[in-house]
Amino acid sequence: MDTFGAFGQLVRGHVGGGESMSDELQVDPTELELTASRVQAVTPDLRLLSSHVQDVANGGDVLGNRDVTQAFHTFGSSWSVTFGSYADTVEAIGKAVAKAAHDYRGADEANAATLR
Numbered sequence: 001m002d003t004f005g006a007f008g009q010l011v012r013g014h015v016g017g018g019e020s021m022s023d024e025l026q027v028d029p030t031e032l033e034l035t036a037s038r039v040q041a042v043t044p045d046l047r048l049l050s051s052h053v054q055d056v057a058n059g060g061d062v063l064g065n066r067d068v069t070q071a072f073h074t075f076g077s078s079w080s081v082t083f084g085s086y087a088d089t090v091e092a093i094g095k096a097v098a099k100a101a102h103d104y105r106g107a108d109e110a111n112a113a114t115l116r
Contacts, residue, residue: 032101040094046087054080 057076061069 050083
């Protein structure tokens with residue numbers, strides 16, 4: 001099932017049974033595309049942040065204290081992985097929204113062709 005169909009089933013389950021999709025929800029594919037591009041634009045920033053946090057973790061050596069260096073490394077490595085994971089999640093969300101926009105646009109075009 002495509003994203004459009006799955007989302008439609010979800011909405012029908014929450015809104016009520018027999019109405020048509022157009023009665024339940026109006027989706028502008030252009031707005032979804034804009035949202036997808038905005039979400040995807042954040043991914044490089046999160047990846048950059050992840051690398052900077054890792055740099056800070058590796059920079060603990062300059063303090064000269066082994067315990068502090070280890071704490072910097074542990075903390076920085078953990079947060080670097082976390083921001084990397086956030087970047088992956090945000091990227092997946094952006095792709096899902098872009099796919100939904102594509103599915104809605106296709107459904108709109110199919111509906112328009114049917115009405116002709």
